[in-house]
Structures are given as C-alpha cells and as structure tokens.
Amino acid sequence: MLELKAISKTFGNRAxxxxxxxxxxRGQICFVLGRSGVGKSVLxxxxxxxxxxxxxxxxxxxEKTDPQNEEQMVSVRQKCGLVFQMPALLxxxxxxxxxxxxxxxxxxxxxxxYLDWVQLSRERLSRYPAEVSFGTQKKASVxxxxxxxxxxxxxxxxxxxxxxxxxxxxxxxxxxxxxxxxSGCIVVSHDVQSAIELASTIIxxxxxxxxxxxxxxxxxxxxxxxxxxxxxxxxxxxx
Amino acid sequence: xxxxxxxxxxxxxxxxxxxxxxxSLTRREIRGREIIKQIYECAxxxxxxxxxxxxxxxxxxxLEFSWHMRVVLRQDALVPAFSLVLTIREVAPVVTAMLLxxxxxxxIAAEIGVMKITEQLDQLKLxxxxxxxxxxxxxxxxxxxxxxxxxxxxxxxxxxxTIFIGARWMGYQPGEFYNSLLLxxxxxxxxxxLVKSLCFGTLIxxxxxxxxxxxxxxxxxxxxAATQAVARSSLLIIIIDLFINSLWWxx
Numbered sequence: 498m499l500e501l502k503a504i505s506k507t508f509g510n511r512a513x514x515x516x517x518x519x520x521x522x523r524g525q526i527c528f529v530l531g532r533s534g535v536g537k538s539v540l541x542x543x544x545x546x547x548x549x550x551x552x553x554x555x556x557x558x559x560e561k562t563d564p565q566n567e568e569q570m571v572s573v574r575q576k577c578g579l580v581f582q583m584p585a586l587l588x589x590x591x592x593x594x595x596x597x598x599x600x601x602x603x604x605x606x607x608x609x610x611y612l613d614w615v616q617l618s619r620e621r622l623s624r625y626p627a628e629v630s631f632g633t634q635k636k637a638s639v640x641x642x643x644x645x646x647x648x649x650x651x652x653x654x655x656x657x658x659x660x661x662x663x664x665x666x667x668x669x670x671x672x673x674x675x676x677x678x679x680s681g682c683i684v685v686s687h688d689v690q691s692a693i694e695l696a697s698t699i700i701x702x703x704x705x706x707x708x709x710x711x712x713x714x715x716x717x718x719x720x721x722x723x724x725x726x727x728x729x730x731x732x733x734x735x736x
Numbered sequence: 737x738x739x740x741x742x743x744x745x746x747x748x749x750x751x752x753x754x755x756x757x758x759x760s761l762t763r764r765e766i767r768g769r770e771i772i773k774q775i776y777e778c779a780x781x782x783x784x785x786x787x788x789x790x791x792x793x794x795x796x797x798x799l800e801f802s803w804h805m806r807v808v809l810r811q812d813a814l815v816p817a818f819s820l821v822l823t824i825r826e827v828a829p830v831v832t833a834m835l836l837x838x839x840x841x842x843x844i845a846a847e848i849g850v851m852k853i854t855e856q857l858d859q860l861k862l863x864x865x866x867x868x869x870x871x872x873x874x875x876x877x878x879x880x881x882x883x884x885x886x887x888x889x890x891x892x893x894x895x896x897x898t899i900f901i902g903a904r905w906m907g908y909q910p911g912e913f914y915n916s917l918l919l920x921x922x923x924x925x926x927x928x929x930l931v932k933s934l935c936f937g938t939l940i941x942x943x944x945x946x947x948x949x950x951x952x953x954x955x956x957x958x959x960x961a962a963t964q965a966v967a968r969s970s971l972l973i974i975i976i977d978l979f980i981n982s983l984w985w986x987x
Binding site: 545578598 | 864
C-alpha cells in the first residue's frame with residue numbers, strides 16, 4: 498500500500514501542497530486532476546523523494562520514507578517508478594541504451610511485451626532521442642519505467658502531447674500494467690475522459706488542497722463547481 | 737540543509753568525484769568509452785583553436801621582446817630563449833586553460849544545465865545512478881588528460897614558431913637557439929607547467945559542472961550558467977596561476 502499522510506510543501510511564500518492525503522493499494526488506479534500549477538507534479542516528486550515535503554509522511558509498503566536518506570530512497574525508487582511529463586531520456590544514449598541503462602540483463606526479457614503495449618517498434622530503438630518524435634520518446638520513457646517492474650507507477654501527464662490513437666494506447670497500457678503486474682498507479686492528468694474510463698479513485702486538487710476524492714461515478718455527479726467544470730470539459734476561468 | 741557557495745560546491749564535487757573514481761577503480765567499473773569520448777571532445781576538438789592561438793601569442797611575444805631589447809640593449813641575442821621560458825612557465829598552461837575553459841567549460845555547464853531542466857538528472861536519481869559517477873568522473877578525467885596534452889602541444893608549437901621566427905627574421909641558426917634555450921630552461925620549468933595544467937584541468941570541469949548542476953530553470957538559466965562557468969573558471973585560473981608561481985619559482 499502507498500499512503501500519503503498530510504503532505505505539505507511550500508516554495509517561498511507559496512503553499513503548493515496543503516495537507517494532502519491519499520491511499521493507494523496495488524491493482525488500483527488513482528487519477529489526480531487539477532488545473533495547471535496546483536501541485537500535481539510536485540506531489541509525485543514528493544513520493545519518490547525528488548522534492549522533500551515540509552511536513553507529512555509518505556509510507557510505502559508499511560515503511561515510512563525519509564527523503565534525506567538517499568540509501569533508503571534508492572530502495573523506495575525501485576518500488577515506486579515515476580514517468581516524467583517530459584520523456585527525460587539521456588541525450589547521449591540511443592533509445593535501446595536508455596532502456597538498458599542501469600538495468601539488470603534478466604529484466605530485459607519482457608522488453609518485447611512492453612514495446613507491444615506502447616506500440617513502439619524495435620527498429621526505432623537504435624536511434625537517439627533527438628532523432629525521434631516526442632511521442633516516441635514518451636513511449637520509450639514509459640517502457641524504461643515498466644522494465645524495472647515497480648510495485649507502484651506514477652505517471653505525470655502520460656497522454657499530454659499525444660495524438661488520440663496514442664492516448665488510447667497509453668490508456669490500454671495502464672490497464673495492462675494494473676491487470677498483469679498488479680501494480681498501483683497514480684496518474685496526474687488533465688484528461689477527464691481517461692480518468693473516468695480508468696480510475697478506481699479520482700482526486701481533485703485545487704490551490705494545493707484535495708477538494709474532491711471519490712469514484713469516477715461520484716466525480717461525475719459531484720456538485721463541487723470545479724469537478725462539474727472538469728466533467729463538462731471546461732475549466733472555470735475564475736474560481 | 738546548508739547552502740554551499742560557489743567555491744565550496746566545486747570542491748565538494750571534486751571530493752565526491754575522487755571518491756567515486758577510486759571506488760569505480762576498485763569495482764573495475766571504469767566507463768572507458770565515455771572517458772575516451774570526453775578526451776576526444778576536450779583535446780582533439782580543441783587542437784586547432786589552441787594551436788592557432790599559441791602560435792600567434794608566441795610570435796607576438798618574440799617580436800615584442802625583440803623590439804624592446806633592441807631599443808634598450810641594442811641587441812636581441814637571447815630573445816628566443818627568454819620568450820620560450822615565458823611560454824613554458826606562463827603562456828602555454830594559462831592560455832591553454834583559458835581557451836579550454838571557454839570551449840569545454842561552457843559546454844559542460846550548458847549540457848548539465850539542459851539535463852537539469854529536462855529532468856534527466858532527476859531520472860538518473862530514479863535509476864539509482866550517481867550523477868557524480870555518470871557525469872563528473874568522465875568529464876574530469878577527459879579534461880585533465882586533455883589539458884595536460886594540450887599544454888605540451890602548445891609548448892611544442894610555441895617552440896617551433898619561436899625557432900622559425902628566430903631563423904627567418906633574427907638570423908639565428910636553430911642550433912644556436914637550442915643552446916640558449918638549454919641555458920635558461922630546466923626540467924623544473926616543465927614540471928611547473930605540468931603541475932599548473934593538472935590543477936587547471938581539474939578546476940575547469942568542477943567549476944563548470946557546479947554551475948550546470950545549480951542552474952536556474954529555463955534557457956536563460958542555462959545561458960547564465962555557461963557564462964558564469966567561463967568567467968569564474970578564468971578568474972580562478974589566474975588566481976591559482978599566481979599561487980603556483982609564488983610557490984614554484986619565487987625565491
């Protein structure tokens with residue numbers, strides 16, 4: 498189980514996260530929705546210790562994490578993979594080398610399956626990131642995380658910048674991850690349609706706070722103005 | 737957590753890299769291909785600009801020395817030897833390091849800065865790969881080898897230029913020039929030049945990487961990091977040069 502307890506984070510005078518709590522079991526998908534700049538990505542980076550929280554606790558499989566303890570965070574990051582919003586592939590390596598980088602050779606056995614899941618052809622793996630499209634880079638970054646077979650996978654806007662077909666492929670890939678690997682997924686997104694299709698739980702963040710938490714059905718029927726705005730496919734300009 | 741300043745941080749990076757290098761030696765996990773790539777990038781790609789610059793500087797120093805000595809002493813017999821001593825002790829190590837700082841230092845700061853803003857450094861952490869081992873150790877070794885090699889090449893080029901000028905315009909035979917050179921230059925001078933090049937070759941990558949690793953987000957931040965890396969490296973090269981001179985040659 499992955500559990501966040503009252504996570505708060507402030508940058509300068511700006512409180513980005515205010516006492517955010519959530520619980521995720523393996524095999525579940527939690528979508529975190531919210532307008533740009535409300536702290537969704539910061540929340541994911543807090544879980545893997547890239548941005549240490551000011552207060553609150555992160556528990557992964559009954560173990561409390563300490564972002565200052567780099568040794569412990571190495572093991573946390575093995576259990577908990579993060580797919581960044583930008584592909585973050587190493588420029589000086591080919592896609593294949595990026596996938597193999599720091600990976601035990603036996604884990605490469607499932608490469609073919611994961612490439613199929615994201616519909617990425619092997620021929621492209623010999624190219625450098627700068628030589629392929631953003632969508633291909635993004636698919637490669639997803640495969641890189643899948644190959645490590647973490648117990649929890651955090652996706653930061655996985656469908657942003659992708660065409661509708663690739664978006665469907667990504668959604669199916671997330672379904673496969675949960676079904677076959679029984680991993681838990683937290684997906685930060687603006688894509689309400691995907692959230693309603695995939696999520697076990699939807700969390701809506703606004704001004705650093707959780708203003709809604711519930712099932713997709715309850716999200717669609719919520720009276721909360723921002724939730725209604727998201728469901729209606731528009732974001733309130735003046736909240 | 738304590739904020740390291742712009743001098744402490746490169747020192748900290750150097751200590752981490754040294755430990756990382758020793759540790760990778762003991763584990764026999766030296767990334768030879770990457771180190772050779774860095775040596776190629778730093779040394780081979782810098783040879784044209786450094787050769788050209790050192791050739792011109794040597795030519796100018798011989799002509800200037802000669803003009804002044806003729807005005808004051810009415811003869812310039814020892815000018816080529818004096819000029820080459822100056823080149824070995826000062827010009828070759830310092831000018832080479834300055835040019836390397838502007839070419840390679842800016843490149844290191846910008847490359848690492850871009851890696852930071854595109855979250856590649858965060859990705860390294862997620863992959864449990866030390867950024868010191870992956871980024872700094874190869875660049876340090878590459879820059880170190882490159883700076884020593886380029887300093888020796890610079891001295892060689894300066895020697896050739898000085899002999900050529902001496903023979904073409906001052907009427908010296910290369911043999912005479914060689915004899916006067918032996919009179920003034922010792923192995924101690926060459927050792928001093930190598931010590932300088934080792935120090936500068938270590939300084940440039942760590943100062944530059946320090947700015948890259950701590951650059952502000954955005955393209956402006958990367959540009960600022962590259963500029964600061966060159967400016968700070970150049971300043972430190974001059975200060976360290978003065979320090980080594982006072983230890984090595986001053987009575």
